[in-house]
Amino acid sequence: MPNPNNPALHSWIDIPAGHDFPIQNLPFGIFETPERGPRVGVAIGDYVLDLYAVSQFGFFEDLDIPSQPKVFRRPSLNAFIRLGRPTWQAVRLRVSELLRHDNGTLRDNEEAVRTCLVRQREVQMRRPVKPANYTDFYSSIEHATNVGIMFRDPANALLPNWRHIPIGYHGRASSIVVSGTDIRRPNGQRKAPDAAAPTFGPSQQLDFELEVAFVGGQDTELGHPVPLQYAEEHIFGLVLFNDWSARDIQSWEYVPLGPFLGKSFGSSVSPWVVTLDALEPFRVPGPVQEPEPLLYLRQTGEHNFDINLEVTIQPAGGPETVVCESNFQYMYWSMAQQLTHQTSNGCNLQAGDLYASGTISGHTPDSFGSMLELAWKGTKPLPLADGTERKFIQDGDTVTMRGYCEKDGLRIGFGEVRGTVLPATPL
Amino acid sequence: MPNPNNPALHSWIDIPAGHDFPIQNLPFGIFETPERGPRVGVAIGDYVLDLYAVSQFGFFEDLDIPSQPKVFRRPSLNAFIRLGRPTWQAVRLRVSELLRHDNGTLRDNEEAVRTCLVRQREVQMRRPVKPANYTDFYSSIEHATNVGIMFRDPANALLPNWRHIPIGYHGRASSIVVSGTDIRRPNGQRKAPDAAAPTFGPSQQLDFELEVAFVGGQDTELGHPVPLQYAEEHIFGLVLFNDWSARDIQSWEYVPLGPFLGKSFGSSVSPWVVTLDALEPFRVPGPVQEPEPLLYLRQTGEHNFDINLEVTIQPAGGPETVVCESNFQYMYWSMAQQLTHQTSNGCNLQAGDLYASGTISGHTPDSFGSMLELAWKGTKPLPLADGTERKFIQDGDTVTMRGYCEKDGLRIGFGEVRGTVLPATPL
Numbered sequence: 001m002p003n004p005n006n007p008a009l010h011s012w013i014d015i016p017a018g019h020d021f022p023i024q025n026l027p028f029g030i031f032e033t034p035e036r037g038p039r040v041g042v043a044i045g046d047y048v049l050d051l052y053a054v055s056q057f058g059f060f061e062d063l064d065i066p067s068q069p070k071v072f073r074r075p076s077l078n079a080f081i082r083l084g085r086p087t088w089q090a091v092r093l094r095v096s097e098l099l100r101h102d103n104g105t106l107r108d109n110e111e112a113v114r115t116c117l118v119r120q121r122e123v124q125m126r127r128p129v130k131p132a133n134y135t136d137f138y139s140s141i142e143h144a145t146n147v148g149i150m151f152r153d154p155a156n157a158l159l160p161n162w163r164h165i166p167i168g169y170h171g172r173a174s175s176i177v178v179s180g181t182d183i184r185r186p187n188g189q190r191k192a193p194d195a196a197a198p199t200f201g202p203s204q205q206l207d208f209e210l211e212v213a214f215v216g217g218q219d220t221e222l223g224h225p226v227p228l229q230y231a232e233e234h235i236f237g238l239v240l241f242n243d244w245s246a247r248d249i250q251s252w253e254y255v256p257l258g259p260f261l262g263k264s265f266g267s268s269v270s271p272w273v274v275t276l277d278a279l280e281p282f283r284v285p286g287p288v289q290e291p292e293p294l295l296y297l298r299q300t301g302e303h304n305f306d307i308n309l310e311v312t313i314q315p316a317g318g319p320e321t322v323v324c325e326s327n328f329q330y331m332y333w334s335m336a337q338q339l340t341h342q343t344s345n346g347c348n349l350q351a352g353d354l355y356a357s358g359t360i361s362g363h364t365p366d367s368f369g370s371m372l373e374l375a376w377k378g379t380k381p382l383p384l385a386d387g388t389e390r391k392f393i394q395d396g397d398t399v400t401m402r403g404y405c406e407k408d409g410l411r412i413g414f415g416e417v418r419g420t421v422l423p424a425t426p427l
Numbered sequence: 428m429p430n431p432n433n434p435a436l437h438s439w440i441d442i443p444a445g446h447d448f449p450i451q452n453l454p455f456g457i458f459e460t461p462e463r464g465p466r467v468g469v470a471i472g473d474y475v476l477d478l479y480a481v482s483q484f485g486f487f488e489d490l491d492i493p494s495q496p497k498v499f500r501r502p503s504l505n506a507f508i509r510l511g512r513p514t515w516q517a518v519r520l521r522v523s524e525l526l527r528h529d530n531g532t533l534r535d536n537e538e539a540v541r542t543c544l545v546r547q548r549e550v551q552m553r554r555p556v557k558p559a560n561y562t563d564f565y566s567s568i569e570h571a572t573n574v575g576i577m578f579r580d581p582a583n584a585l586l587p588n589w590r591h592i593p594i595g596y597h598g599r600a601s602s603i604v605v606s607g608t609d610i611r612r613p614n615g616q617r618k619a620p621d622a623a624a625p626t627f628g629p630s631q632q633l634d635f636e637l638e639v640a641f642v643g644g645q646d647t648e649l650g651h652p653v654p655l656q657y658a659e660e661h662i663f664g665l666v667l668f669n670d671w672s673a674r675d676i677q678s679w680e681y682v683p684l685g686p687f688l689g690k691s692f693g694s695s696v697s698p699w700v701v702t703l704d705a706l707e708p709f710r711v712p713g714p715v716q717e718p719e720p721l722l723y724l725r726q727t728g729e730h731n732f733d734i735n736l737e738v739t740i741q742p743a744g745g746p747e748t749v750v751c752e753s754n755f756q757y758m759y760w761s762m763a764q765q766l767t768h769q770t771s772n773g774c775n776l777q778a779g780d781l782y783a784s785g786t787i788s789g790h791t792p793d794s795f796g797s798m799l800e801l802a803w804k805g806t807k808p809l810p811l812a813d814g815t816e817r818k819f820i821q822d823g824d825t826v827t828m829r830g831y832c833e834k835d836g837l838r839i840g841f842g843e844v845r846g847t848v849l850p851a852t853p854l
Contacts (some may be wrong), residue, residue: 009599065804133601138684161679164625170597170691174560174775175649184650187774189592189721198591200721200771222602222693223611223852237756249772251590257565257596258685264597264774266649294627296854344627345613345676346852347691348601425650425773427723 004096005281005351007410011099012107013117015045020404020413023099025235026092027272027414030126033118038126040072040080042095043272043415045331049095053116059098059106060413063090076130077273078352081217081236088217088236089277114209125271127178128239129215130351134176135342136211136243136263136358137168139333141287143361146373151251163291166333166341168358171243172264176354179240179270179417185395185424186265188249202424205378206393209359209365210311210369210401212328212336213241215273223346231336234349237273240309240401240417241356244268247372247392250270268355270401270417278412282306282405284329296344303334307414309360309403311369316396316420318386323374326360326367328403395423431523432708434837438526439534440544442472447831450526453519454664454699454841455504457553460545461614465553466497467507469522470699470842473547474524476522480543486525486533490517503557504700505779508644508663515644515663516704550699554605555666556642559777561603561671562769563638565691566594566760568714569788573800578678590718593760593768595785598670603781606697606844610671612822612851613692617675629851630673633806633820636786637738637796637828639755640668640701641762643780650773654712655726658763661776664700667736667828667844668783671695674799674819683738696781697828697844705839709733709832711756720764723771730761734841736787737828738796743847745813750801753787755830822850 004024011023021027021043028303031041031048032088041048054060055069065071065087071079073076081088098106138144143157144167148157160168177183185206191198217236220226226234243263251260283302307328314320333341338355359369371392375382381389393399398420404413438450448454448470458468458475468475481487482496492498492514498506508515525533533539565571570584571594575584588594604610607639612633618625644663647653653661664849677689710729719725723725734755741747760768786796795801798819802809808816820826825847831840 073824101710133599159682161618161625161682164618165534165680167680167684167687169687170599171598172560172774173600174777174780175773179650184773187652188772189588191588191591197718198588198721200723222604223849226613239721246772253594254683254685255586255588256681256685257594258681258683260594260596261768261772261774264769265772291624294625295626341688345615345688345692346602346611347599348687352602353601422650425652 001172003091003190005278007408010101011044011319012101013045013047013099018411019045020415021045022412023096024410025278025412026095026276029128029272031123032075032126033123033196038075040074040077044099047117048120048123057112060091060094062415063094075126076352078130081215082219085217085233088275092277094277111299125178127176127269128271128273129352129354131173131176132352133356134171134173134354135168136171136356137166137333137338138358139166139331139338140358141332142330142359142363143359143369143373146361146368150377164294166338167380169258173266175264176267176269178201179268181268181419182422183244183266183419184422185260186246186249187424187427188246188261190248191250191252198252202426203248205247206421207245207247207371208311208393208399209243209245210309210324210326211241211243211356211358211360212238212307213269213354213356214238216349216351216355218349219351220343220349222348225343225346226340228297228336228340231339232276234339235335237275238279239273240270240403240414242268242399242401242417242419243356268417268419270415272415274412274414279305279405281407281410286334287332289332297337297341299334299336303336304329304331307403307405309401312400313384313390314382314398315386315388321385323382324367324369326362327370328360330360330362331357393421395421397421432705433522434835437528438471439528440472440474440526444528445838446472447842448472449839450523451837452701452705452839453522454648454701456555457503458550459553460550467501467504467606474544475547475550477543477545477599484539484543484749487521490521502553503779504555505557507641509646509778512644515702519702519704536770538553552605554603554696555698555700556779556781558600558603558781559779561598561600561781561785562595563598563785564593564760564765564783566593566758566765567785567788569757570786570789570796570800573788577804591721593765595765596685597692602691603694603696605631606695608695608846609849610693610846611849612770613673613688613854614851615673615676615688616679617677625679628854630676632674633848634739634798635673635820635826636670636672637736637751637753638668638670638783638785638787639665639734640696640781640783641665642655643776643782644778645776645824646778647770647776649775652769652770652773654769655724655763658766659703661766662703662762664702665706666700667697667827667830667841668782669695689701695844695846697842699842701839701841706832708834708837711787713761714759716759724764724768726761727761730763731756731758734830734832736828739827740811740817741825742811742813742815748812750809751794751796753786753789753796757789758784820848822848824848
């Protein structure tokens, strides 16, 4: 069987070197145009391949895809994902074949090319999945340590449970939006440590969190944990994730039940889901886990992924400044461990679930994944290219996150997740 | 317009006095039989009124109900709820009319009666809503105080934010199940305070939490808070809710991000949603809130509801023991305040959301809503009718919660939420 990740493959579609979406990537998303959509598409170079149209032209006819073509004309990927891993893989492989430079099936069918390919600049991307449930983990040891130093005890920055449990919490699924959606600064309760009582008003400490989220690929039954060796079969793919956070609201509300309104005003996802299959070449070992995790979380092999990440801030009308360069491979707990832990009590999974990594901070101050850490709780304001500086995010600022993998001449990218902050609603 | 809550109303269906489902109640649910369903039904005495059949017979013909009859042939109430409050009210009023002793429209149509009414003992009840999102609040001051005394400082049992914020957290929606579903004891990590390291195994501290949940009635837009005076318009109705909890898993995992696997192995809801309209006669003032809440949470009038609640434990093959008698009117924060707080940062709501109250404890030890409090952290084992005693819930125990309102000769009930605990899956 041909390997769709083969670095030597190239497409009859002209794709500049270094593009996020070469033929080895083929991420899935939901696009819409005034004439068509919402539909399932695959990104290829500067185009979207319309899978509904591809299916209508019969190019998937010999594949066993239940309820095609209509599974490709949906407002989310959930129904497609629910068809299962063999179907995702068969579709990705067929799309790879149809787009290869030496395959004329689609290329030489002028009407099909005109119908199946749409320029990305002509489409509106939608939220790729309707998140059935959303969990936010806390799996970067550097981030957890930084937060512990700032808010608790520098000598005991990591809490006692952290090296034993992939700590996480349930987040709000309804407020997850696609890249490009403006984010309104939240109002909320906050109380300065020396204030007698809280006040209600616009958050003064609006932050981003650089995260990667994976999309759950299967429904499981309540009471049936997923063993670690099968965990990755439950992962459809990955997106970039900005877990917007209002630090002042969060710090006043979060004891004892965790983050709530400090997070639920909006979370942004990138529109293209890069499949776990496309990421295979970029596996790396994770950090050594010490003490060794309990048996149900003990893993061997390479379960981390080398994904370069960056964050930029662009003030309204100003230039963009890179404020953070990090990498997904730093995660202490792997996605497989997170997923298995989530189900270890019998909790059931649903196709289209989102599981975010938690803020991805690296070892060095320029790799920290939030303003809280980059400006160290406001004590080290961050200079921007326009001469201003930031402790937190200001109204009008656009925050953009990008990610890509690169190895042995093969490069695939995630595109971006972007959001502009609007002023709070007046009280 | 006739008042469907009028205590003088009675039905041509024979309903014994003291029944949970007299003509003044008319709760909505999802039922199924081998021949029909899942369908929307209304409970009346020992029967279910099949709204799909009622619609097919044309009894709703003059009501403006979009997409009837098929909105009544769905696996959840979500689509019906999304039609909006005027539709819920119109349907409830029409059902009340059709069932009144002096109305022959349905009563005298033998075929319609045979088709539209099904005995409850012949139906399988389903989960009433597919919870889009699930929030669990912590709004009983007695419960929060008890927990504070046990785990923190008796002198400062309530945390500083508690009287300012209706504290809550996001829960797992996927594992919410209907009454009658067995609950498997979760495995999980737990660590005794004096142990060097955690172990993984069956929870030794399985608990119930007596709660009432409300069902969200409308989709709202992200960035658009719901002001307090409109909050109740967003509530479709109420169910009984057992927030099963594994205390040992919870206490090891919950710092700093809140409860996670200690809760997500299962939560049980009663099948019949009692509408807020049916509960109108049972409004009562809430407790005095001191200090006065911030402006966005400041309310006047009666926003609590007088609902008698009880919990029983029945060991396998043994008799049932009432272990708790409480009342929903004890809640410090009202449902309206909870809902407005949830949206105060711009978070959007979805029809079919579930918002649980948190454990409903009263002032006296026999009104505490969890084993944790009833047996005071295992120090006061609770005697059962069969001569055994309980610190927490054992395998084979069935926990049942019931609720009803009673005033001036009018009584309406919630039915029950029941679950039997199965042994943990062997490791």
